[in-house]
Amino acid sequence: MNMPWTLARQTARDAAKPLDANELALPDALGLALASGVRALTDQPTCATSAMDGYAVTGPGPWRIVGRVAAGDPVPEAFLRSGEAFGVATGAPVPDGSDAVVPVELCSTDGALLVADALPGKHIRRQAEDWTAGDELVPAGSPITPAVLGLAAGAGHDTLLAHRRPRVAVIVTGDELLHAGLPRPGRVRDAIGPMLPGLLTRADLIGTTHLRDDPAALVDALASGQADVLVTCGATSVGPADHLRRVLADLDAEVLISGVACRPGHPMLLAVLPDGRCVVGLPGNPFAALAAVLTLLHPLLDALGGHTARPPVTAWLPDVGAHRTDTRLVPVTRSGGLAVPAGHDRPGSLWGAALADALAVVPPGHRGGEVEVLTFGSAS
Numbered sequence: 001m002n003m004p005w006t007l008a009r010q011t012a013r014d015a016a017k018p019l020d021a022n023e024l025a026l027p028d029a030l031g032l033a034l035a036s037g038v039r040a041l042t043d044q045p046t047c048a049t050s051a052m053d054g055y056a057v058t059g060p061g062p063w064r065i066v067g068r069v070a071a072g073d074p075v076p077e078a079f080l081r082s083g084e085a086f087g088v089a090t091g092a093p094v095p096d097g098s099d100a101v102v103p104v105e106l107c108s109t110d111g112a113l114l115v116a117d118a119l120p121g122k123h124i125r126r127q128a129e130d131w132t133a134g135d136e137l138v139p140a141g142s143p144i145t146p147a148v149l150g151l152a153a154g155a156g157h158d159t160l161l162a163h164r165r166p167r168v169a170v171i172v173t174g175d176e177l178l179h180a181g182l183p184r185p186g187r188v189r190d191a192i193g194p195m196l197p198g199l200l201t202r203a204d205l206i207g208t209t210h211l212r213d214d215p216a217a218l219v220d221a222l223a224s225g226q227a228d229v230l231v232t233c234g235a236t237s238v239g240p241a242d243h244l245r246r247v248l249a250d251l252d253a254e255v256l257i258s259g260v261a262c263r264p265g266h267p268m269l270l271a272v273l274p275d276g277r278c279v280v281g282l283p284g285n286p287f288a289a290l291a292a293v294l295t296l297l298h299p300l301l302d303a304l305g306g307h308t309a310r311p312p313v314t315a316w317l318p319d320v321g322a323h324r325t326d327t328r329l330v331p332v333t334r335s336g337g338l339a340v341p342a343g344h345d346r347p348g349s350l351w352g353a354a355l356a357d358a359l360a361v362v363p364p365g366h367r368g369g370e371v372e373v374l375t376f377g378s379a380s
């Protein structure tokens, strides 16, 4: 009995716990998931600062210019009194007592005398206006994007605690596969091996092995290794050369998912070996393999990498002819909230997927309307 598609995705997410976490220098943490929230180590700003190049002033004008402070200077020792002005640069601390900053282009000066209109409080960034020391700025489980790195640096961090990226080994099986040159009767080019690295943006691909349809070789390939996840391609079905299910049984693997009610890709599977390593079985038909990556592999890799599930991305899809009982995965291009089918979506062909930027998830019975879309880059 094939598992419903939505349950299969959730089962894949729940199949693994986040991998260990390490304290990493900021540049090394890019793309990983935060293992603990980023907290501000100081107030921002740490003191009242000027938001403009100009003059800090106090009381009604005109004012007497009594000094100047540049970016990088410490807080001026002077306390600004009514009728006094202090030259300030954007980002520089303003003297205590300042009422407002007047931008330089709104000022006229006559020697040490400054004339302008000042609005109380204007253009002064008060201490802790953005955040206070101890505030959580980004929660655990968030992806460490370039902006998170910049924010963390701004909040005083030199390192971040981040989960390790899962290590993935790929095993491509099939006597009929060629890895170069022209396909010919009885021989096809491996289309899955070249596709996978670009789909593993949240993992480290540690190796790709090509095997004949030989159960002993498959046992050897699965039995040991450094990978957290083994991804097999082909051999998921019931033909004489399709050994994956028997080999997993011989290895005492716990099969969590053996078939999913979706088109294409229904023979996909997920198993856990006795030592905790996971096996994701991608069907041999290349578009079915892509469907299995987005359905099972991405949620599993997200869970291992410590990434929190994000709200689904949706788009409006016309009636594309839903399946009666199974979820269809349909290649689409998206434009302004609308998903347009790319066509060419037969299980053995990546043509439609190559023209698409996402797969639309079409539940059984769908007759047009809002659907979830899965992008190729990452996961849930």
Ligand SMILES: Nc1nc2c(c(=O)[nH]1)N[C@H]1C(S)=C(S)[C@@H](COP(=O)(O)OP(=O)(O)OC[C@H]3O[C@@H](n4cnc5c(N)ncnc54)[C@H](O)[C@@H]3O)O[C@H]1N2
Pocket: 172, 173, 174, 176, 177, 188, 189, 190, 191, 192, 193, 233, 234, 235, 236, 237, 238, 239, 242, 265, 266, 267, 282, 283, 284, 285, 286, 288, 347, 348
């Ligand atoms: N009796 C049944 N036969 C099949 C069923 C079924 O339910 N009952 N399901 C079909 C579906 S759906 C799929 S999908 C495939 C899954 O097959 P396998 O995972 O066992 O893969 P293979 O048999 O090795 O290959 C299937 C097909 O894909 C081509 N292939 C395999 N690997 C690659 C690759 N790396 N790159 C490009 N093409 C590949 C292979 O040559 C075959 O044409 O089973 C159906 N049969």
Ligand code: MOO
Pocket: 262, 263, 264, 265, 266, 267, 283, 285, 288, 347, 348
């Ligand atoms: O998964 Mo198969 O047709 O559905 O390629």
